[in-house]
Amino acid sequence: MPLTPVLSAHWDEADSYTLDGYRRHGGYDALPIAFAQQSDDVIQLVKDSGLRGRGGAGFPTGMKWGFVPQGDGKPHYLVVNADESEPGACKDVPLMLANPHSLVEGVIIASYAIRANHAFIYIRGEVPHAIRRVAAAVREAYAAGLLGSNIEGSGFDLEVTVHAGAGAYICGEETALLDSLEGFRGQPRLKPPFPAVAGLYGSPTVVNNVETIASVPSIVANGADWYTSYGSEKSPGVKLFAVSGHVERPGIFEAPMGTTMRELLQWAGGMRKGHRLKFWVPGGSSVPLLTEEHLDVPYTYEDIAAAGSMLGTGTPMVFDETTSVTRAVTRWLEFYKHESCGKCTPCREGTYWLVDLLRRLEAGIGSDTDITRINEVSAQIAGRSFCALGDAAATPFPGAIKYFADEIALGTHTTAAELFDPVAATVFTGVNA
Amino acid sequence: MAISETTRAQMREVLVRYPRKRSALMPLLHLAQADDGYVSADGISVVADLVGLTDAEVTAVATFYTMYLKQESGHVRVGVCINSLCALLGGDEIWDALVDHCGVGTNQTTDDGTITLERIECQAACTHAPVMTANWEFLDDMTVAKARHVVDDVRSGRSVQSTRGPAVRTFADAGRVIAGVDDGLVAEGDHRDDRMLAGLRIAQQNGDADRSAEAERQGASKVKGR
Numbered sequence: 137m138p139l140t141p142v143l144s145a146h147w148d149e150a151d152s153y154t155l156d157g158y159r160r161h162g163g164y165d166a167l168p169i170a171f172a173q174q175s176d177d178v179i180q181l182v183k184d185s186g187l188r189g190r191g192g193a194g195f196p197t198g199m200k201w202g203f204v205p206q207g208d209g210k211p212h213y214l215v216v217n218a219d220e221s222e223p224g225a226c227k228d229v230p231l232m233l234a235n236p237h238s239l240v241e242g243v244i245i246a247s248y249a250i251r252a253n254h255a256f257i258y259i260r261g262e263v264p265h266a267i268r269r270v271a272a273a274v275r276e277a278y279a280a281g282l283l284g285s286n287i288e289g290s291g292f293d294l295e296v297t298v299h300a301g302a303g304a305y306i307c308g309e310e311t312a313l314l315d316s317l318e319g320f321r322g323q324p325r326l327k328p329p330f331p332a333v334a335g336l337y338g339s340p341t342v343v344n345n346v347e348t349i350a351s352v353p354s355i356v357a358n359g360a361d362w363y364t365s366y367g368s369e370k371s372p373g374v375k376l377f378a379v380s381g382h383v384e385r386p387g388i389f390e391a392p393m394g395t396t397m398r399e400l401l402q403w404a405g406g407m408r409k410g411h412r413l414k415f416w417v418p419g420g421s422s423v424p425l426l427t428e429e430h431l432d433v434p435y436t437y438e439d440i441a442a443a444g445s446m447l448g449t450g451t452p453m454v455f456d457e458t459t460s461v462t463r464a465v466t467r468w469l470e471f472y473k474h475e476s477c478g479k480c481t482p483c484r485e486g487t488y489w490l491v492d493l494l495r496r497l498e499a500g501i502g503s504d505t506d507i508t509r510i511n512e513v514s515a516q517i518a519g520r521s522f523c524a525l526g527d528a529a530a531t532p533f534p535g536a537i538k539y540f541a542d543e544i545a546l547g548t549h550t551t552a553a554e555l556f557d558p559v560a561a562t563v564f565t566g567v568n569a
Numbered sequence: 570m571a572i573s574e575t576t577r578a579q580m581r582e583v584l585v586r587y588p589r590k591r592s593a594l595m596p597l598l599h600l601a602q603a604d605d606g607y608v609s610a611d612g613i614s615v616v617a618d619l620v621g622l623t624d625a626e627v628t629a630v631a632t633f634y635t636m637y638l639k640q641e642s643g644h645v646r647v648g649v650c651i652n653s654l655c656a657l658l659g660g661d662e663i664w665d666a667l668v669d670h671c672g673v674g675t676n677q678t679t680d681d682g683t684i685t686l687e688r689i690e691c692q693a694a695c696t697h698a699p700v701m702t703a704n705w706e707f708l709d710d711m712t713v714a715k716a717r718h719v720v721d722d723v724r725s726g727r728s729v730q731s732t733r734g735p736a737v738r739t740f741a742d743a744g745r746v747i748a749g750v751d752d753g754l755v756a757e758g759d760h761r762d763d764r765m766l767a768g769l770r771i772a773q774q775n776g777d778a779d780r781s782a783e784a785e786r787q788g789a790s791k792v793k794g795r
Contacts, residue, residue, distance in 0.1 A: 139772035148766055148773075150759065211588075220693040223652045229693040233733060233760045254588060261599070261636050262692060264705050264746045265734035265758060272755040297586045300747045302595055302634035305690065319591035319620065321633040337589060377768075380695035381654055387696050387767025403771055421653065453654050453695060467653040471690055477633075562659035563699070564712040 137395045139403070140366065140374045142354050143347070144390045147234040153269050155276040158237035164282060166353035170245045171290040176206075178249040182352065184360035186372035190227075191217055191308070191345030192420060192448045193524075194371075194437045197352075203332035204250045204340045213341040214247045214255040215317065215331075216349055218270070219301055219308040221260055222420035223471060225449040227376040228346035230388055232259070232266040235350070236273035240296070242349035244282065245356055247294050250342050254295045258313055261300045271298045305475035309523050310343040312477065323479045324523035347376055367393030371436035371447075379404040381454035382411060382563070394439075397452060398431040404454075408563070411456035415539065419448020421468045422528030424535025425461075445535070460556035461540045462547050465532045466494040472529035483526035486517040490533065497547030504548060511537070572615045576604045579750050580619055586749070590620040596748040598631055603744030606641035636747075642740050643678040645723045648689035648702040649716070655691075659699040659712065664688065666713045670720055683724050696764040697732070704743040706731030709762070733765075734758035 141147075151157035158164070170178050183198030204212055216239065220228040232239065243255045257274075259267050274296050277283045285293045299317060306312045307322040314336050316322035335341020351373065355363050364372040371393040377400055380386045384405025391399070397416060407413055415425045418435070423446040426433070433443045440447045455464065473487035493510050496502040510533050518530035537544055546555055559565055572580075580597050587593045597619060601612030608631045610624075617627045631637045649664045650656070671679050671686055678685045694700045697709035701716060708719060709732040722729050729737040735757030738746070746752050771777075 138775065138777040139768050140777065141769050141772050144769055147769055148761055150761065153755075153760070221691060223691040224654060224695055225691070226693045226695045226697075230696075230760070230765055234765060260693070261595075261634075261747050262689070262702065262705050264738075264743055265707070265731075267747060267749075268752070268755045271749060271751065275751070298749060299592075300596065300599065300749065301636075302599065303636035304634050316595070317592055318589070319594035319630065321630055378696050379767075380698055381658070385763065385767055386698070387764040389768030389771075391768070403768060451695070455654075455657070459657055464653040464657060467651070467656055471652055474690065558657075558661060561657045562662055564659050 137392060137399050139389060139391050141390045142374055143231060143235055143238055143350055143376060144388060152234050153236055153273065155237060155273070155280060158235070162357065163237055164241050166241060166356040167244060167282070167288060170248055170356050171288065171292065175249050175251055178245060178356070181360055182249070182355060185355045185363040186360075186370075187348065187351055187355060187363065188371065188437065189345055190347035190351070190375060190450070192222065192422070194447060197344065197348055200332060200344070201246070201250050201342055203330065204342060205333065206251065208340065210339045211254065211337075212250050212252040213336040213339060214243060214250060214252045215313065215336060215341055215343045216243060216255070216257040216346055217308060217310060217313055217343055218257055218259040218266075218346045219313060220346070221305040221308050222422060222449055223468060224380065224417060224420045224453040225451045226378045226380065227388065227449065227451055229263050229266050230378070231346060231350060231376065232263075232270050236270045237277070238350040238353060239270065239346055240273050240277050240282070242352040243296060244287065244294055245352050246342065246344065246349055248292050250340075252342070253293050254297070256317060256336075257296065257298050258307070258317055259298065259300050260307075261302045267298065267300055274298055304477070305471075306477040306523075306525055309525055312523070313343060314341065321477070323477045326522075368434065368436045368438070370438050375435075375450050377435070378451040379454060380451070381416075382408050382456035382458070382561075383454050384408055394434040394436050396432050396434055397426075400435075400452060401431070401454070407454070407456055411458065414455050414457045414459050415461065416455065417453045418445050419450050419452070421453075421471070422524075422531055423448040424531055425539070427539050444538070458556060458561040460498075460552040461536050462494070462498050462544055463552045463556070465536045466491070466498045468532045469494055469529065472525065475525065476529070477525070480522035480526065482517045483521045483529060486513050486526070487529050489513050490529070494533070497544060498552045500547055500549055500551035500554070502547045504545070507537070507544065571611055572601060572604050576600050577615065579745065579748070580616070583749050584619060591622065594620055594622075594627065594630055595634070598627075598637055599744045599748035600750075602637060603741040603748070606740060607638040643685035644683050644740060645703050645729075645737060646685045646687055646705070646740060647720060647723070648687045648692075648705075650690070650692055650698070650700045651688045652691040654695050655698045655700050663699055663701065663711055663713055663716045667716055667720060670717050679724070681724065684720060703729055703731065703737040704740050705747070706734040706737050706743070708732060709764075731758060733760050733762065
C-alpha cells in the first residue's frame with residue numbers, strides 16, 4: 137500500500153497553515169465547485185464518496201447531513217468537534233496546526249450543504265497554538281471574502297465562531313459538546329432526538345470531527361470516484377494514521393483505509409531496537425487492544441470490528457514487551473474515572489470501583505474475586521451507561537484479559553513494577569542517570 | 570480581586586461572536602481567570618452580569634471544568650501527561666523527578682509562586698510522547714533532564730521555548746488566547762518536525778507524493794493536493 141498524503145501533502149512547507157500556503161496547492165478551489173451545485177447534490181456527493189466519521193464512531197457523513205430536515209424554518213448549525221482528547225488520538229491537533237484552512241474550507245462546504253449560516257469549531261482548551269492557527273485561518277478567510285455575507289458571490293452567508301473548551305473529555309461526546317457550547321456543564325443528552333433534528337439551541341445541527349470535515353474539499357474537488365478508489369467498499373478513502381508508542385519513528389502517516397498495522401509499523405521503523413510487539417490499540421483507549429496476530433488486519437471499520445476491536449480514531453498506540461498491561465489498563469481507567477461527568481450511576485460509580493480493584497492488581501494485592509468483580513462491573517457499565525464514555529470505560533479490561541489473563545492474574549501476588557521494570561518501558565533509558 | 574477594564578472590553582468583544590449570550594460563558598470564564606489567576610468570586614459576578622445568569626448558575630458551570638481553577642495558579646503551570654502511553658514511555662519518571670525537584674505535589678505551587686505542577690491527561694500529542702505542557706504550550710519528546718531544565722528556566726525567569734509553538738506565555742496571556750483573543754503569535758513555532766512529517770517524507774522518497782503532483786500538473790486525474 138502506498139502512502140497517500142492529501143491533507144498532509146504540504147505540511148513540509150513552513151507556511152502550510154496560511155491562506156497563501158493553502159491556495160498555492162489548490163486550496164479553496166473546491167468552493168466554487170460546491171457552490172455551482174445544489175446543496176442536496178453536495179450531500180449526495182458526500183454520500184457517494186462513502187466518507188465516514190473520523191472521530192471514532194464511523195457514521196456515514198453524507199447520511200448524517202441528510203438527516204437535517206429542510207425547509208423547517210429553523211436555523212441550522214454545523215459544529216466541528218475539535219475536542220480531540222481520546223487517549224492515543226493525535227491527528228486533529230496536528231491537522232489544525234499544519235493545515236487549518238482545509239478545515240475552514242470544509243466548514244464552508246458542509247454548512248452550504250446542510251444550509252447552516254453559523255458554524256462553530258469547538259477546540260479543546262488545552263491546545264492554544266491549535267486555537268491560534270484555526271482562529272487565524274478563520275480571520276484570513278473573512279478578510280478574503282471566504283466567510284461572511286454572500287461568499288464569492290454565491291449568495292451564501294456563513295459566520296464561523298472558534299470556541300475553546302476548558303478541559304473535559306466528555307465534551308467530545310456530541311451532545312455533551314452541544315450542552316457545553318450552550319454554556320452548561322458538559323453532560324450528554326438523551327438521544328433521540330438526535331442533534332440533526334434537535335441540536336444546538338434545539339435546532340437541527342450536524343456535529344462532525346475535524347478530519348471528517350477537512351476531508352470534504354478534496355472529495356468535492358476530485359469527485360466521489362476518486363475517494364472510493366481508495367480503501368474498501370464500506371470504508372473508502374484515505375485517513376490520517378498516527379502511530380505512537382514503542383516504535384522507532386512514531387508519527388503521522390496518511391494512507392488509504394485498508395492499510396494494515398504491519399505496514400504502518402514498517403513506516404514507523406518497526407519496534408524500537410531489541411524489543412518486540414506485545415499489544416497495540418487500534419483507535420484510542422476506548423477500543424479493545426489487539427496483538428501480533430492482528431497485524432495483517434486491514435484498517436477498515438468492518439475488518440477491525442471482525443477482529444474484535446474498533447477502528448476508532450485510527451491512531452494506534454503500540455506497546456512492547458516491557459509494558460505491564462495491568463498498569464496500562466489501570467491508568468486508562470483512572471482517566472475514565474477522572475473524566476466521568478457524573479450524570480449516570482453505572483459510569484460514575486463503576487469507574488470508581490474499577491480503579492479501586494485494578495489498583496489492587498497493580499499493587500500485587502488483588503484476588504481472583506477482584507478479577508471476577510472487574511469483569512462484572514465492566515459488564516454493568518457497558519450498555520447501561522448514558523453515553524459512549526461509559527461503554528468506553530468498560531472496554532480496556534475485557535480487551536486485555538482476553539489475551540493477557542495469566543499476566544493479570546499475577547497481580548494477586550506480585551506488583552506490576554516487579555513484573556515489568558518501569559524504567560525499561562521508558563524511551564529514555566540510560567539517557568538520564 | 571477586580572476584573573480590569575481591558576478584560577471587560579475583551580469579554581464584550583467575545584460576547585458578540587455568539588448567537589446567544591450564555592454560549593460565551595466558557596471564554597468569559599477563561600478571561601476572568603486570566604485576570605485573577607483563578608476563577609474568583611468577582612470574576613464569576615462579572616461574567617454572570619454579562620451573560621444574564623446568577624452567580625450560582627455560573628459557579629455550577631465553572632466547577633465542572635478542570636481548566637477553571639479554584640485557587641490562584643503559579644506563573645507557569647507545568648503539566649506532565651500521566652495517561653498510559655506517556656506514563657509508560659517516561660511520564661511517570663518525569664513526574665516523580667519534578668515533584669522531587671520542585672518540592673511540591675500536584676496542583677501545588679512552589680514557594681516563589683513561579684510553578685504549579687499538574688498531572689494532566691492525554692494532550693493529543695502521543696506521537697511526541699512523553700509530553701509535557703507549560704501554560705498549555707507543547708513540550709514534546711521530554712526526558713527527565715529536559716523537564717528539570719524547563720523548571721529551572723522558569724524559576725530563574727528565562728524564556729522557555731515550546732515545541733511546535735511560541736515561547737511559553739504567561740498564565741494570563743495563555744488564558745486570553747484560549748478565550749479567543751489574538752496575540753499575534755500564529756506564525757511562531759514550527760510544526761514541521763520528524764513526527765509530523767514522518768509519512769510525508771516516506772511518500773516523497775517513494776515517489777508517492779510525486780505521482781500525485783504529476784497528476785495535478787497533467788490535469789488528467791486531478792488530485793487535489795490538500
